[in-house]
Amino acid sequence: MSSKKNDDQKLADQANELYWRSGQSVNQIAEAMDLSKSGLYALIRPLPAGGACPECGEGLVFPNRTAENKAIASCPECEYVGEAPAPGAEVGRPKKRAARRRAAGAHAEGKARSDLQPGPDGTALRRGGGGRSWKSNRVLWGAVLLGVAAGLYVTRRSR
Numbered sequence: 001m002s003s004k005k006n007d008d009q010k011l012a013d014q015a016n017e018l019y020w021r022s023g024q025s026v027n028q029i030a031e032a033m034d035l036s037k038s039g040l041y042a043l044i045r046p047l048p049a050g051g052a053c054p055e056c057g058e059g060l061v062f063p064n065r066t067a068e069n070k071a072i073a074s075c076p077e078c079e080y081v082g083e084a085p086a087p088g089a090e091v092g093r094p095k096k097r098a099a100r101r102r103a104a105g106a107h108a109e110g111k112a113r114s115d116l117q118p119g120p121d122g123t124a125l126r127r128g129g130g131g132r133s134w135k136s137n138r139v140l141w142g143a144v145l146l147g148v149a150a151g152l153y154v155t156r157r158s159r
Contacts, residue, residue, distance in 0.1 A: 015035075016045055018033070019040070019065070020047050020068075026040060044064075046063045046074075048062075051084060053077065053078060054080065058075055058078070060075055061075075
């Protein structure tokens, strides 16, 4: 099993090296590594942007090559998205809002990694931690209740 994890880590490292350092397209990389595009994207880790988030002080990352090319960094901790800081730029104090959000546990660990994790058997990829946000849960349940109400209305009306 440890050999499987080691092989998976080597594959992820190779995928990241090709994705971030080569000029190849995603299709070319996926084909060369015998992966689907979604399988390749699942292996890619965000690239550190070399600066700290102005909202919470955590490290900024480039989630993909387009963001890196456009110098748009994001924070995996507080979901800040903005211009990547210049190297050696001074970081201001984190804002209270982000500190409260972090203290409330808005994000599990704040690691800059994909949310797809290997399954228990090491073969399948599945979403790890997090799940839906409370806002999307409210929308989901609102839609369910609206559907039930519409069904009851139509049933009553047909009698």
